[in-house]
Amino acid sequence: MQFGIFTIADITPDPTTGRVPTEHERLELMVEEATLAEQVGLDVFALGEHHNPPFVTSSPTTTLAYIGAKTREIILSTATTLITTNDPVKIAEDYAMLQHLTDGRVDLVMGRGNTGPVYPWFGQDIRKGIELAVENYELLHRLWREDVVNWEGQFRTPLQQFTSTPRPLDGVAPFVWHGSIRSPQIAEQAAYYGDGFFHNNIFWPITHTKQMVQLYRERFEHYGHGTADQAIVGLGGQAFMRKNSQDAITEFRPYFDNAPVYGGGPSMEDFTRQTPLVVGSPEQVIERYLTMADHVGDYQRQLFLLDHAGLPRKTVLEQIELLGTEVVPVLRKELDARRPATVPDAPTHASLVAAAEAERGAFDTTYRFETGDNWTGLRAEDAKEGRR
Secondary structure (H helix, E strand, O other): OEEEEEEOOEOOOOOOOOOOOOHHHHHHHHHHHHHHHHHOOOOEEEEOOOOOOOEOOOOHHHHHHHHHHHOOOOEEEEOOEEOOOOOHHHHHHHHHHHHHHOOOOEEEEEEOOOOOOHHHHOOOOHHHHHHHHHHHHHHHHHHHHOOOEEEOOOOOOOEEEEOOOOOOHHHOOOEEEEEOOOOHHHHHHHHHHOOEEEEOOOOOOHHHHHHHHHHHHHHHHHOOOOOHHHOOEEEOOEEEEOOOHHHHHHHHHHHHHHOOOOOOOOOHHHHHHHOOOEEEOHHHHHHHHOOHHHHHOOOOEEEEEOOOOOOOHHHHHHHHHHHHHHHHHHHHHHHHHHOOOOOOOOOOHHHHHHHHHHHHOOOOOOOOOOOEOOOOOOEHHHHHHOOO
16 A cells, blocks of 8 residues: 655645745745655655645646656655646646656646636636546547547547657556546546546545445446456545644644634534544554545555645654654554455556556567657658658
8 A cells, every 4th residue: 555645735824923935935845745755655745736826836747857856766646637727638748758757656646626717727618627527538548558649529629640759658658546526427437447546535524435435446347447346546634643642732723723724614623523634643643544444445545635734844844754654654564464465556657567568468578659740640651651
């Protein structure tokens, strides 16, 4: 099972001091979080995509490439790649490039996002959000798997004999998780392609999460990708920890009460009862997250949000260290021990390459591709001979 952290890099005033970090400071902290996450043994660092203040995550590929140059092992993921407002051709190019630069340490969570105004900013209609997600991903999926693509759809110009470059590393596309918290159509989409399903349930009761994951598992099996327990599932999570649980409650309360996403809503006590948020000791975090698989089945990835609500740099780094050194080792040991042998590990580039080689055959492990001509719309071999 993979464990890691995700961030949306919000710029929020610290309610205890009034200090607001600069964009530059927030970006520097994000890089520091990722490098520390690797040092303490976490598996994944994931970055959201937002194009509006107070967030500074408008360019995930730029940021993850920079982090990739400073790390060696940690998987670099998006917490959301906006499949609705990004051109799928550009997604195909950018993330294949990132895949090469990080030696395969990249995957994506595809989603529609949670900011309505982003649609017109990028020339799209929010009322077409589901249709955009379905059509754009269908094209992206083909661009990574077919060397020469002919395509026509509703939302972008047609493609004729188009080759997306660079081609995916080792002929294997980055693994895709489809992220949704409320749309059964996206769970269906993930199941149809045999991709992963990431339910970022940080604001939702476990009953809702269970329903969404169960739908995905049932449809995964329906489409013939394996049994329901072999479906690839990821969950979100939140925690604030101190050695003494009462210290954690006292310290985190002003951040909870004043955070834009919490303030004015349920009390911290109600919120921790109803959602995955745990405010307490590392042992309490372990106890809560050991129960998640009881509701959704054995799953492959657990990410935690630790750096939000104006928490200062020192505190954020302390939270990552506690997660990596005291919480995750216990969770990993306990959850791995209980997981049936039929449940697959989380996909990695190496495992995807091995599967692709097995499918191509033991005696043919060479990846080959032919290119189209993106200038003329002809295949390269046809262009040489002057054929149309």
